[in-house]
Amino acid sequence: MGKLKKSKTPIADTEVPTQIKNPELVRERRRQIIDSTVKLFIEHGYHKTTTRMIAKAANFSIGSLYEYISSKEDLLYLVCKTIHEEVRDAVENALSNTDKEERFAQVIRQYFYVCDKMGDHILMMYQVTQFLPEKWQVMVLENELNITDIFINALSSLSGKDNFPTLDDKILNLVGHNISVLGQMWAFRRWHVQRNFTIEEYIKIQTDFILGLIFKQK
Amino acid sequence: MGKLKKSKTPIADTEVPTQIKNPELVRERRRQIIDSTVKLFIEHGYHKTTTRMIAKAANFSIGSLYEYISSKEDLLYLVCKTIHEEVRDAVENALSNTDKEERFAQVIRQYFYVCDKMGDHILMMYQVTQFLPEKWQVMVLENELNITDIFINALSSLSGKDNFPTLDDKILNLVGHNISVLGQMWAFRRWHVQRNFTIEEYIKIQTDFILGLIFKQK
Amino acid sequence: MGKLKKSKTPIADTEVPTQIKNPELVRERRRQIIDSTVKLFIEHGYHKTTTRMIAKAANFSIGSLYEYISSKEDLLYLVCKTIHEEVRDAVENALSNTDKEERFAQVIRQYFYVCDKMGDHILMMYQVTQFLPEKWQVMVLENELNITDIFINALSSLSGKDNFPTLDDKILNLVGHNISVLGQMWAFRRWHVQRNFTIEEYIKIQTDFILGLIFKQK
Amino acid sequence: MGKLKKSKTPIADTEVPTQIKNPELVRERRRQIIDSTVKLFIEHGYHKTTTRMIAKAANFSIGSLYEYISSKEDLLYLVCKTIHEEVRDAVENALSNTDKEERFAQVIRQYFYVCDKMGDHILMMYQVTQFLPEKWQVMVLENELNITDIFINALSSLSGKDNFPTLDDKILNLVGHNISVLGQMWAFRRWHVQRNFTIEEYIKIQTDFILGLIFKQK
DNA sequence: AATGAATGAGCGTTCATTCAT
DNA sequence: TATGAATGAACGCTCATTCAT
Numbered sequence: 029m030g031k032l033k034k035s036k037t038p039i040a041d042t043e044v045p046t047q048i049k050n051p052e053l054v055r056e057r058r059r060q061i062i063d064s065t066v067k068l069f070i071e072h073g074y075h076k077t078t079t080r081m082i083a084k085a086a087n088f089s090i091g092s093l094y095e096y097i098s099s100k101e102d103l104l105y106l107v108c109k110t111i112h113e114e115v116r117d118a119v120e121n122a123l124s125n126t127d128k129e130e131r132f133a134q135v136i137r138q139y140f141y142v143c144d145k146m147g148d149h150i151l152m153m154y155q156v157t158q159f160l161p162e163k164w165q166v167m168v169l170e171n172e173l174n175i176t177d178i179f180i181n182a183l184s185s186l187s188g189k190d191n192f193p194t195l196d197d198k199i200l201n202l203v204g205h206n207i208s209v210l211g212q213m214w215a216f217r218r219w220h221v222q223r224n225f226t227i228e229e230y231i232k233i234q235t236d237f238i239l240g241l242i243f244k245q246k
Numbered sequence: 247m248g249k250l251k252k253s254k255t256p257i258a259d260t261e262v263p264t265q266i267k268n269p270e271l272v273r274e275r276r277r278q279i280i281d282s283t284v285k286l287f288i289e290h291g292y293h294k295t296t297t298r299m300i301a302k303a304a305n306f307s308i309g310s311l312y313e314y315i316s317s318k319e320d321l322l323y324l325v326c327k328t329i330h331e332e333v334r335d336a337v338e339n340a341l342s343n344t345d346k347e348e349r350f351a352q353v354i355r356q357y358f359y360v361c362d363k364m365g366d367h368i369l370m371m372y373q374v375t376q377f378l379p380e381k382w383q384v385m386v387l388e389n390e391l392n393i394t395d396i397f398i399n400a401l402s403s404l405s406g407k408d409n410f411p412t413l414d415d416k417i418l419n420l421v422g423h424n425i426s427v428l429g430q431m432w433a434f435r436r437w438h439v440q441r442n443f444t445i446e447e448y449i450k451i452q453t454d455f456i457l458g459l460i461f462k463q464k
Numbered sequence: 465m466g467k468l469k470k471s472k473t474p475i476a477d478t479e480v481p482t483q484i485k486n487p488e489l490v491r492e493r494r495r496q497i498i499d500s501t502v503k504l505f506i507e508h509g510y511h512k513t514t515t516r517m518i519a520k521a522a523n524f525s526i527g528s529l530y531e532y533i534s535s536k537e538d539l540l541y542l543v544c545k546t547i548h549e550e551v552r553d554a555v556e557n558a559l560s561n562t563d564k565e566e567r568f569a570q571v572i573r574q575y576f577y578v579c580d581k582m583g584d585h586i587l588m589m590y591q592v593t594q595f596l597p598e599k600w601q602v603m604v605l606e607n608e609l610n611i612t613d614i615f616i617n618a619l620s621s622l623s624g625k626d627n628f629p630t631l632d633d634k635i636l637n638l639v640g641h642n643i644s645v646l647g648q649m650w651a652f653r654r655w656h657v658q659r660n661f662t663i664e665e666y667i668k669i670q671t672d673f674i675l676g677l678i679f680k681q682k
Numbered sequence: 683m684g685k686l687k688k689s690k691t692p693i694a695d696t697e698v699p700t701q702i703k704n705p706e707l708v709r710e711r712r713r714q715i716i717d718s719t720v721k722l723f724i725e726h727g728y729h730k731t732t733t734r735m736i737a738k739a740a741n742f743s744i745g746s747l748y749e750y751i752s753s754k755e756d757l758l759y760l761v762c763k764t765i766h767e768e769v770r771d772a773v774e775n776a777l778s779n780t781d782k783e784e785r786f787a788q789v790i791r792q793y794f795y796v797c798d799k800m801g802d803h804i805l806m807m808y809q810v811t812q813f814l815p816e817k818w819q820v821m822v823l824e825n826e827l828n829i830t831d832i833f834i835n836a837l838s839s840l841s842g843k844d845n846f847p848t849l850d851d852k853i854l855n856l857v858g859h860n861i862s863v864l865g866q867m868w869a870f871r872r873w874h875v876q877r878n879f880t881i882e883e884y885i886k887i888q889t890d891f892i893l894g895l896i897f898k899q900k
Numbered sequence: 901a902a903t904g905a906a907t908g909a910g911c912g913t914t915c916a917t918t919c920a921t
Numbered sequence: 922t923a924t925g926a927a928t929g930a931a932c933g934c935t936c937a938t939t940c941a942t
Contacts, residue, residue, distance in 0.1 A: 048926070073376055075293060079912060091915085091928050100912065155376045158291060173438070198442045202451060205435055206428070213427045220391065221423060224416045233420060233459075240458035241451075266901075297937060309903045309940090318937065484905070509812055511729060515933060527907050527936085536933065591812045594727060609874070634878045638887060641871055642864070649863045656827065657859060660852045669856060669895075676894035677887075702922075733916060745919085745924045754916065 044102045047095045057096050061086045062110050065103055070152045074104060074159050105164040108157060111149045112171035118142040119178050128186055135182045136235055139175075139211050144227045147215035154212075172208075180204035183242075193243060203241055210234050262320045265313045275314050279304045280328050283321055288370045292322065292377050323382040326375060329367045330389035336360040337396050353400045354453050357393075357429050362445045365433035372434075390426075398422035401460075411461060421459055428452050480538045483531045493532050497522045498546050501539055506588045510540060510595050541600040544593060547585045548607035554578040555614050564622055571618045572671055575611075575647050580663045583651035590648075608644075616640035619678075629679060639677055646670050698756045701749045711750050715740045716764050719757055724806045728758065728813050759818040762811060765803045766825035772796040773832050789836045790889055793829075793865050798881045801869035808870075826862075834858035837896075847897060857895055864888050 048054050064085035068077040079100055083093040097103045122138035157168050180200055188194035214221060214230060266272050282303035286295040297318055301311040315321045340356035375386050398418055406412035432439060432448060484490050500521035504513040515536055519529040533539045558574035593604050616636055624630035650666060702708050718739035722731040733754055737747040751757045776792035811822050834854055842848035868884060
């Protein structure tokens with residue numbers, strides 16, 4: 029579970045205001061704060077985690093915490109965004125695979141791996157998104173969609189080539205969402221599913237499943 | 247969306263204590279309370295719905311409310327349970343269909359219909375389960391599992407018969423969960439999915455999808 | 465200084481919301497709250513008086529306090545309104561005097577008496593009005609104006625009659641404001657003025673002063 | 683409204699301590715700080731103006747700000763003092779007028795002009811004095827009194843001469859305060875009074891008023 | 901059985917001031 | 922001298938629950 033990998037996109041952006049002038053410091057400190065917060069949110073949820081608990085866990089005074097974020101809700105947004113970036117980065121890395129067909133399977137595989145590794149985070153994020161203020165909520169949904177879009181695009185680039193059937197856009201879309209959801213299922217229904225399968229088995233079966241859907245459409 | 251259908255199992259059971267002696271009265275009053283609460287939870291979520299709001303919406307004094315439930319958490323449990331019963335009842339009704347093979351498709355269909363009709367409820371329940379005390383949480387997960395079990399059992403009764411492949415128990419289980427999750431997806435990702443498909447289209451494609459998985463295993 | 469006299473207009477009106485249903489109780493409890501608050505505001509000012517101090521002084525729990533008012537600002541408004549009513553009532557009582565000319569002097573006299581008796585309250589109100597939310601601020605200024613209007617109307621009814629000169633409306637208005645301000649001066653500059661004069665002397669001299677202005681305009 | 687005119691008395695005096703050795707620098711920097719603070723206090727009041735806002739507006743770091751003042755309350759005192767000096771200077775300038783009788787009218791006129799020009803400052807100062815620590819509060823009241831004393835002295839030098847009646851000291855005093863208060867009224871009740879009169883008209887009428895009081899005492 | 905007034909622990913947030921660099 | 926990150930006491934307010942009537 030540990031600390032989140034450093035993401036490509038900066039955390040110290042302009043979306044969430046801070047009193048601190050040194051942006052490097054903001055980046056670093058926010059990383060600490062977010063890491064601590066993620067753990068607490070996973071353990072206790074959003075409401076039962078107080079700002080004081082967060083400050084303490086991140087070794088900040090309550091006053092200092094509020095120098096780096098401007099509300100608990102802002103922090104919530106940063107948490108969600110960071111997790112999404114983590115997921116997206118992992119999946120996008122899989123895209124470097126040159127063989128197109130293999131690339132698609134790779135993307136699914138990487139995504140499922142991330143869902144396995146970050147099960148707690150993903151679960152937590154779903155429980156917590158509802159408490160975002162509307163404006164952030166839209167952005168988080170968009171981030172979610174961006175990940176689904178990776179699947180859709182990977183599929184799209186295969187559609188009609190080699191042995192792949194030409195897929196309707198709507199179907200393409202649906203398959204993308206199915207992939208997203210089946211990945212989350214590994215995290216959400218862990219008690220049931222992870223009892224029966226290793227992640228490798230799960231990937232194999234569900235990938236077949238997904239490919240089945242695709243070839244059915246021929 | 248209206249009121250939830252009367253469920254077979256009594257609400258005034260011993261799980262959730264009450265001050266009131268007359269069980270008939272408890273049943274009736276709890277129905278009112280739960281109906282109002284469901285609406286409020288859907289609209290405002292669990293935390294932003296105060297017990298005062300609930301009492302007002304259900305035409306109770308705050309004091310009376312607490313005669314029929316003993317805490318907000320108890321009420322939360324009753325709400326989750328009631329929704330699960332609703333879903334289960336609908337799916338079980340589909341089992342009366344005598345033709346076995348058709349029965350399986352019917353079960354899926356009915357389940358997806360329920361997911362369509364009760365999208366708000368299902369969504370809400372997922373956002374809200376996390377606030378249950380541990381003991382209730384287990385029970386709600388069990389209820390969820392009961393529904394999945396219906397799919398598994400329906401499949402199981404087909405396995406190895408007629409044209410159906412003989413399915414490994416593990417696979418059977420997984421397919422059951424896939425069905426559950428794909429039904430929820432219609433509610434969870436409504437903005438994306440319901441834009442592209444009618445519920446009928448969605449049922450057709452996802453059913454094919456599921457059957458594909460089954461026959462793949464031959 | 466003691467408790468404020470019971471005012472004609474009810475405190476339990478609809479302007480300031482309450483959670484309590486019994487309006488009689490609201491009236492009574494608000495009276496206690498306001499009395500205590502006035503004392504505290506006079507002694508410590510608005511900002512240094514905490515809601516917990518108010519609750520304690522009025523023998524309420526902090527929770528109960530907030531059943532009767534909905535914010536500290538609302539309470540501030542009630543305080544200002546109550547003081548203004550007190551002043552206005554006293555001045556209006558003086559209007560019952562039947563002799564017109566004498567009535568005018570009586571109004572001034574009564575007003576100055578109130579300024580004497582309620583010096584602390586008037587002083588406090590002036591220090592505190594600035595913290596009202598805009599909507600209340602306008603209403604408080606209006607209340608203030610209503611009192612000035614009493615002087616203006618009393619003068620107006622004399623204008624052009626008997627020995628009184630016919631006064632321009634603008635002048636009438638100005639004289640009214642002068643009266644208001646010279647009354648407040650007795651409270652505001654108490655350290656300097658009350659050292660030299662009894663309230664009776666002060667009334668005599670300033671009344672002459674005011675009448676001088678009036679007859680000057682002949 | 684702009685910047686306040688340079689006052690004769692030094693700002694960098696010993697009343698308010700500083701960390702900085704160079705007194706010239708202190709004077710200059712305090713001038714900037716006070717100018718910015720006055721604007722902010724007028725716009726937002728004392729409590730809603732944070733020291734951070736002040737530092738920013740005066741182009742200081744928060745650290746530097748505290749090199750030149752030692753607390754927000756000290757700054758408040760400097761602000762009040764500066765405004766009083768401004769008012770006093772303007773009024774004292776009017777004293778240079780050689781003709782005694784005319785000098786009195788001139789003093790009133792100048793004072794009313796200042797009240798017109800510095801309405802915002804005067805208003806603000808009255809709202810803000812209450813937050814001074816006791817020791818400063820006394821000094822500010824004294825400053826206020828000094829201005830009133832100018833009127834009293836001007837009157838006193840006329841008393842019993844030429845056509846002027848010989849005035850009791852107490853009356854002299856009262857007239858001085860009346861003048862002060864009627865000047866402030868132009869600022870305090872601007873919405874009502876400035877709608878009806880130009881400052882010239884106002885000066886004329888109120889001067890007559892004041893003179894009336896004086897000659898009445900003959 | 902029904903009412904609703906009373907309770908108080910607990911929360912998110914602010915801001916004047918300090919002090920290491 | 923100048924900077925700005927760090928501090929933490931203190932505040933207004935909420936709301937599930939109780940209990941006297």
